[in-house]
Amino acid sequence: MPTSVTDVARHAGVSVSTVSYVLSGNRPISEKTKQRVLASIAELGFQPHAGARSIRARATNIFALVMPIERDVRADVQMRFVLGVLRAARAKGKNLLLLPAEDGMDELARLTASSAVDGVLAMEIRVHDPRVATLATLSKPVVLIGTPEDPHRLAHIDFDFAAAGALCAEYLADLGHQQVAYLGQSQDTFAREAGYAVRARNGALQTLAARGMRAQALTVELGRSGVTEALERLFQVQPETTALIVYNELALPNILMRLNELDIRVPADMSVVALCPEDQAADAAPSVSNVSLPAIELGTLAVEQLLELLDGTRPEPVLLSPTLTPRGSATRRS
Amino acid sequence: MPTSVTDVARHAGVSVSTVSYVLSGNRPISEKTKQRVLASIAELGFQPHAGARSIRARATNIFALVMPIERDVRADVQMRFVLGVLRAARAKGKNLLLLPAEDGMDELARLTASSAVDGVLAMEIRVHDPRVATLATLSKPVVLIGTPEDPHRLAHIDFDFAAAGALCAEYLADLGHQQVAYLGQSQDTFAREAGYAVRARNGALQTLAARGMRAQALTVELGRSGVTEALERLFQVQPETTALIVYNELALPNILMRLNELDIRVPADMSVVALCPEDQAADAAPSVSNVSLPAIELGTLAVEQLLELLDGTRPEPVLLSPTLTPRGSATRRS
DNA sequence: TTGAAAGCGTTACCAT
DNA sequence: ATGGTAACGCTTTCAA
Numbered sequence: 001m002p003t004s005v006t007d008v009a010r011h012a013g014v015s016v017s018t019v020s021y022v023l024s025g026n027r028p029i030s031e032k033t034k035q036r037v038l039a040s041i042a043e044l045g046f047q048p049h050a051g052a053r054s055i056r057a058r059a060t061n062i063f064a065l066v067m068p069i070e071r072d073v074r075a076d077v078q079m080r081f082v083l084g085v086l087r088a089a090r091a092k093g094k095n096l097l098l099l100p101a102e103d104g105m106d107e108l109a110r111l112t113a114s115s116a117v118d119g120v121l122a123m124e125i126r127v128h129d130p131r132v133a134t135l136a137t138l139s140k141p142v143v144l145i146g147t148p149e150d151p152h153r154l155a156h157i158d159f160d161f162a163a164a165g166a167l168c169a170e171y172l173a174d175l176g177h178q179q180v181a182y183l184g185q186s187q188d189t190f191a192r193e194a195g196y197a198v199r200a201r202n203g204a205l206q207t208l209a210a211r212g213m214r215a216q217a218l219t220v221e222l223g224r225s226g227v228t229e230a231l232e233r234l235f236q237v238q239p240e241t242t243a244l245i246v247y248n249e250l251a252l253p254n255i256l257m258r259l260n261e262l263d264i265r266v267p268a269d270m271s272v273v274a275l276c277p278e279d280q281a282a283d284a285a286p287s288v289s290n291v292s293l294p295a296i297e298l299g300t301l302a303v304e305q306l307l308e309l310l311d312g313t314r315p316e317p318v319l320l321s322p323t324l325t326p327r328g329s330a331t332r333r334s
Numbered sequence: 335m336p337t338s339v340t341d342v343a344r345h346a347g348v349s350v351s352t353v354s355y356v357l358s359g360n361r362p363i364s365e366k367t368k369q370r371v372l373a374s375i376a377e378l379g380f381q382p383h384a385g386a387r388s389i390r391a392r393a394t395n396i397f398a399l400v401m402p403i404e405r406d407v408r409a410d411v412q413m414r415f416v417l418g419v420l421r422a423a424r425a426k427g428k429n430l431l432l433l434p435a436e437d438g439m440d441e442l443a444r445l446t447a448s449s450a451v452d453g454v455l456a457m458e459i460r461v462h463d464p465r466v467a468t469l470a471t472l473s474k475p476v477v478l479i480g481t482p483e484d485p486h487r488l489a490h491i492d493f494d495f496a497a498a499g500a501l502c503a504e505y506l507a508d509l510g511h512q513q514v515a516y517l518g519q520s521q522d523t524f525a526r527e528a529g530y531a532v533r534a535r536n537g538a539l540q541t542l543a544a545r546g547m548r549a550q551a552l553t554v555e556l557g558r559s560g561v562t563e564a565l566e567r568l569f570q571v572q573p574e575t576t577a578l579i580v581y582n583e584l585a586l587p588n589i590l591m592r593l594n595e596l597d598i599r600v601p602a603d604m605s606v607v608a609l610c611p612e613d614q615a616a617d618a619a620p621s622v623s624n625v626s627l628p629a630i631e632l633g634t635l636a637v638e639q640l641l642e643l644l645d646g647t648r649p650e651p652v653l654l655s656p657t658l659t660p661r662g663s664a665t666r667r668s
Numbered sequence: 669t670t671g672a673a674a675g676c677g678t679t680a681c682c683a684t
Numbered sequence: 685a686t687g688g689t690a691a692c693g694c695t696t697t698c699a700a
Contacts, residue, residue, distance in 0.1 A: 021696090339678065
């Protein structure tokens with residue numbers, strides 16, 4: 001029993017086309033019939049049927065956001081990306097359909113082919129990502145949040161994780177550190193070649209090598225035990241380590257706690273730089289100098305690119321540059 | 335240039351109705367024409383237009399999830415609810431449209447009135463929630479995840495937060511504690527009367543009183559300073575406190591850390607019980623006995639209720655019961 | 669300034 | 685077992 005244009009037309013004593021034109025404004029309408037129609041619309045609580053409209057408009061104003069659900073990704077961080085995309089989409093009058101990637105690409109293919117969504121945003125892109133090839137075959141525009149090795153000509157944006165890793169390394173090099181450890185995400189994360197994990201680590205290691213420093217890269221597994229083990233391993237292979245680069249939002253607090261338990265003072269005995277959200281860095285004990293992840297900006301950017309694609313423009317890939325915020329957790333090596 | 339039934343019909347040399355019936359299976363079709371049609375469908379990559387379909391079907395298979403974005407809610411925890419709903423919806427073949435509540439109810443009213451979604455799930459319900467009255471006027475079924483004082487006859491499900499608070503209190507009472515503190519969420523959270531915050535605290539305080547214990551309820555603000563201040567306040571007003579009930583996922587790790595800094599041992603000097611997700615409790619240092627929040631179950635339940643409503647049934651409100659998992663952070667008061 | 673009618677892509681009823 | 689066609693709710697062309 002939802003009301004239709006026909007109902008409104010009857011109620012206002014005009015034709016359906018008049019109602020439609022009042023709504024779209026695509027034709028001059030005399031002030032008094034316009035008012036009459038608007039009154040009827042209000043009285044009947046009429047809203048044009050979205051599906052019917054989408055047939056002619058060839059658009060639904062809905063974007064799909066494909067979100068993989070990985071146990072070892074901090075929900076916190078992932079939520080920021082979702083929020084960034086959601087806010088940006090809503091600001092442009094678009095709605096967001098959330099799709100867990102576990103469903104495979106099938107449902108996404110259905111949604112695009114059936115014109116249920118106008119475009120697709122995909123996050124958590126891997127370096128060698130089998131999904132990208134599939135995404136490239138969809139009948140609707142796609143924007144990747146992340147950079148696959150072969151983008152299949154898809155639009156993509158990213159944070160410059162390599163530069164972020166390098167920035168941390170440079171920062172520690174400038175402070176005179178000689179032996180540095182890179183504490184990254186879990187082995188699983190590297191095994192699936194999550195773009196951010198691989199690139200940040202490579203960026204850091206390359207710069208550390210270029211600056212002639214000794215470096216160890218370790219993975220850190222979930223939970224407190226993962227942290228304990230990682231640090232144990234570290235002090236076996238490189239006991240003289242004086243600085244850590246940490247890119248593992250789940251582990252960061254536990255790493256700091258463990259250092260404290262081991263009576264290793266930050267930054268007196270150990271400098272620490274992290275890749276993590278601002279507030280996590282600020283809230284850590286002690287506060288940690290960090291390169292922050294611009295989740296909101298990335299979301300906004302992704303939506304903008306998708307809109308450009310829908311406009312028929314071919315947007316340039318964008319790489320957001322990192323900035324480091326010193327918070328006193330790293331100090332000059334005396 | 336998406337293909338339509340007409341294209342398929344032409345390609346297969348049959349009528350449009352035949353194509354439709356092949357798709358729906360609502361009519362016996364000879365095996366050979368069926369195969370021919372299916373071949374054409376596959377070859378053309380045809381998918382029925384979702385919008386057109388939604389006209390006749392009077393359904394889109396899309397649910398809206400309204401998600402308030404509060405600074406002081408742990409994204410982590412909120413994400414679990416979203417995931418719970420998302421998984422449950424997908425398991426039933428439904429898609430999920432994510433809607434930030436900041437947009438007000440207007441967009442939601444539009445989506446429901448325009449038949450863009452089949453139903454609505456609303457989370458983060460407050461005790462006195464002005465949105466509930468609006469939700470009750472929508473033209474599509476609604477399920478509240480949370481319990482307002484006046485549900486306006488809307489379907490609602492919830493975790494029994496009062497019982498959860500009470501369970502923590504009973505547990506500590508049985509261990510012989512006499513002076514207990516309840517460390518809750520931020521003042522803002524209580525100011526807006528978030529159902530979970532208010533009910534858990536009341537449940538705990540009532541039980542503590544009934545068991546003749548002294549109790550202090552404190553709010554804990556965001557960040558490490560919030561924790562420091564709260565504990566300071568606590569030891570001023572009730573220095574002999576021997577047990578804490580913590581319901582503040584953001585603060586829990588910092589509370590444990592602060593206790594450690596103050597040389598207060600858990601559980602020797604201070605017993606701690608928390609309301610928080612399982613893995614956070616397990617990963618804390620030390621592990622914390624907790625009553626866990628069944629986010630996934632709640633999401634599933636909410637989706638089931640919405641499906642029942644769409645079936646025309648009037649589902650019974652459900653309250654999930656709490657269980658406490660001892661992890662050694664609380665001990666008998668000697 | 670307005671109305672009638674065709675057409676968008678589906679489905680389902682009425683035919684054959 | 686299959687085809688023609690009306691109907692869903694909307695927009696837009698064509699006519700007046």
